[in-house]
Amino acid sequence: MCEELDEEVERFRGRQLEGSYPYVWLDATYVKARPDGQVASMAVVIAVGVNADSGEREVLGLEVGPSEDGSFWLSFLRSLVARGLSGVRLVTSDAHRGLKGAVEAVLTGASWQRCRVHFMRNALSLVPKGAQQMVGATIRTVFAQPDALSAHQQWRRVADGFRCRFAKLAELMDEAEEDVLAYAALPVEHWQKIWSNNPLERLNKEVKRRTNVVGIFPNEAAVVRLVGSLLSEQHDEWQVAKRYFSAGSLAKLERKEVMAEQTQLVAG
Numbered sequence: 001m002c003e004e005l006d007e008e009v010e011r012f013r014g015r016q017l018e019g020s021y022p023y024v025w026l027d028a029t030y031v032k033a034r035p036d037g038q039v040a041s042m043a044v045v046i047a048v049g050v051n052a053d054s055g056e057r058e059v060l061g062l063e064v065g066p067s068e069d070g071s072f073w074l075s076f077l078r079s080l081v082a083r084g085l086s087g088v089r090l091v092t093s094d095a096h097r098g099l100k101g102a103v104e105a106v107l108t109g110a111s112w113q114r115c116r117v118h119f120m121r122n123a124l125s126l127v128p129k130g131a132q133q134m135v136g137a138t139i140r141t142v143f144a145q146p147d148a149l150s151a152h153q154q155w156r157r158v159a160d161g162f163r164c165r166f167a168k169l170a171e172l173m174d175e176a177e178e179d180v181l182a183y184a185a186l187p188v189e190h191w192q193k194i195w196s197n198n199p200l201e202r203l204n205k206e207v208k209r210r211t212n213v214v215g216i217f218p219n220e221a222a223v224v225r226l227v228g229s230l231l232s233e234q235h236d237e238w239q240v241a242k243r244y245f246s247a248g249s250l251a252k253l254e255r256k257e258v259m260a261e262q263t264q265l266v267a268g
Contacts, residue, residue, distance in 0.1 A: 009229060010228075015083070019087075021052065022089040022250075023050045023190070024060065025049070027197050039216055043068040044064050056239055056244055057244045058235055061079065062228055081107070089186065089253070090112075092112075092113040112182060113194060119180050126166065138158055187253055193245070206234075
């Protein structure tokens with residue numbers, strides 16, 4: 001049974017990716033395994049994307065490794081490209097070590113969106129507990145802005161307003177502005193689904209729920225078998241669910257791309 005299941009999972013993991021995937025979400029969770037007789041923490045990396053032709057989410061890939069360092073992310077992204085991943089406009093993830101550099105190196109032309117939910121956690125950790133509610137509400141005013149210019153202007157106002165009282169928070173906002181507001185260059189209709197890793201977070205929670213039942217896996221193959229089966233099931237469910245993005249909103253994304261190319265030609 002395990003051999004048959006392994007074959008099915010490997011077919012799913014190695015299948016050719018067809019079409020373009022303008023939006024990709026990346027995230028990692030950790031499980032315990034005993035690959036060499038000693039219990040160790042292993043990273044389970046998952047990629048989810050939206051197919052521009054269907055508007056549906058797809059599980060693009062899964063990989064398991066000892067850690068999520070830069071070389072691991074590079075290898076994972078290169079394997080996705082080798083299987084046909086193309087047309088990526090935006091990659092959303094937490095600020096994992098080495099991930100941003102891997103995206104720049106492998107997915108040429110794609111922007112990186114720092115998950116706003118994870119950013120908020122990082123930001124609130126820099127202020128006293130009593131001020132966190134106020135600080136969180138103030139930062140969230142940025143995400144209520146109707147366009148990219150307004151979002152960037154409000155970001156600067158908020159950062160400057162914190163500068164005297166919370167210098168480290170203002171410094172973080174200075175560094176993170178372009179990455180947290182990368183979503184604003186895309187169609188407004190897509191913002192709420194691309195500015196955070198929430199779509200993948202929910203999937204990761206289910207992965208953790210299933211893997212916690214096992215506790216400690218005997219080896220890496222067992223991790224791939226269980227998680228791969230779960231992801232294959234979720235992938236199939238998404239294919240018969242309601243479109244994640246409408247055809248009309250995806251058409252706006254294509255028009256933005258054409259306009260950007262025309263602007264570059266004129267500038268050149």
